[in-house]
Amino acid sequence: MTATRETPVRLTQFAHGGGCACKIPPGELEDVLGGLATAPPVPGGTPLLVGLATGDDAAVVTLPAYGGAAAQAVVSTADFFTPVVDDPYDWGRIAAANALSDVYAMGGRPVLAVNLLAWPRDLLPFELAREVLRGGMDIAAEAGCHVGGGHSVDDPEPKYGMAVTGLADPARLLRNDAGRPGLPLSLTKPLGLGVLNNRHKATGERFEQAVATMVALNRDASEAALARGATCATDVTGFGLLGHLHKLARASGVTAVLDTAAVPWLDGARQAVRDGYVSGGTRRNLAWVAPFTDFGDTDADTRLLLADAQTSGGLLVAGEVPGAPVIGELVPRGAHSVVLR
Template identity: 70%
Template sequence: MAVRLTQYAHGGGCACKIPPGELEAVVAGLGGQRNADLLVGLDDGDDGAVVSIGPDTAVISTADFFTPVVDDPYDWGRIAAANALLDVYAMGGRPIVAINLVGWPRDVLPSELLTEVLRGGFDVATLAGCPVGGGHSIDDPEPKYGMAVTGVAAPDQLMRNDSARAGLPLTLTKPLGLGVLNNRHKATGEVFPQAVETMASLNADAATAAVAAGVRAATDVTGFGLLGHLYKMMRASGVSAVLDSAAVPYLDAARASAAEGYISGGTRRNLEWVRPGLDATVDETELLLLADAQTSGGLLIVGELPGAPVVGEIVARGAAMISVR
């Protein structure tokens, strides 16, 4: 009988993140560090920390790990690695080394499954040209896997979440719906290959194209959903966004799964967090899909990329942080 890894965790993927409002309360007062070499720190909740090590080189440091989002161990490893690397791409960087982060219930799950998880992570990191140089593991009641990743970027080409400017389009590089499909997979065992491959795919090409196009503001779309990550970027940049809900792409079966109730608690908390800054003319289900807790989602870019859908625009700060039409 095959082991269903998702049944060994209370949640799955980035939906297991501490809720954004609660997390901000936890770290309140810990920002504001003053260091001439620290280009990006805790203040705006960006995708990684950035330190300058010279006039032409900045180092990006990030870490990401989570409980199983799918039952297949190899696919979970691929997804977790792609998700960890995403933070570097979201800042316009190139990953140069990664180390594994592992929590494993060694008396419950066989080590052969862990080998498959690590193999999946290794294969995606290899695809990214990023060597895996070791890691750290603990005996844990719940299985957890991810990576700490180091990347490099040119300091004057960083993509940040505090650099959005009015008058520019808003582009999304991967479809939404990963959260509801993962939640359905956990509940029913039904496999969604399109969702798996979307999560396991890298954002390397999109990041390279964005940097080449002169994009200076971007973020990822992961556990806080499109609305949550957009809200953070608008707040940090002092502008607002108008989102065209009809232009947002979705994976097959995502809308049907939402209608059938496969919506995570993390998604509902995301929506409640952004609701005070939201002006919407769409229904609640549409808002929940826009707040859907993604795992290894795409880049949300302030600018336009060939082949990627424009889903809105940045405007001057108004009464609402985000308007959804």
């Protein structure tokens, strides 16, 4: 399949998966990373505040104070994926917002990004790649983040994203291991992105509410969480709400109790599940969290939506965030890391 200027291009048809649903399954990834989290420190290196140990959203190192200036934390992350929508400009915006989100999820502000582009040069016109990059640059500009070049490869499957560097106050980080009993859980974007994107890939239907949600920066939510004194957060992406909730509860040594009736959904998400537009990544997420979750009497469709692989989802914050619904609370550790009510 080769696209030309005269042939309408559906970018999602050039990818085996879509967005964060194409991530390596969390269980398999943890097997690969097993033992690496305890790697010895770098001799003479700057202190590593956040690394592999808790599976947080980004790595964080501290820079010592110079000339009377306060110490700073450097936040580093990278994220890229296959097309999640057919429009190249929208795909670029979504991928950039998703990459920047890891910095916001740590309580930082992005300052510099470089592009990561894989492109099937014999299949897709470079005009489309330019639109992808333009979308990424526009979102970075909205975030006040410079884009300084990047790296590209000829690849049979298109992929795009960014490596992002941010700055943060080392004393005011948002971490996934800082939760404690008694804190409420807030979710800053509705769920259902995965099933709507899967429906878009299968049918070509466009869901404006999904695109608007994915391109929205998590900057304001991060700043609001910090202003309220929050210290624990993560973003909700490819492992679904249940997967990221399990990782947060496990890292913090608590149990997360989720009020399923309080979880916000995008319009059309439940219908997409009923019509069968559930990705393999979502089903793998659900299988991975099942041993750690007390599902109670939650119905099958809701379980799938709670495990739905999100792309550029919202922040899950242990604390109250103005305008965001409270969807549960953290309690002392019990038999399961996640309990549904």
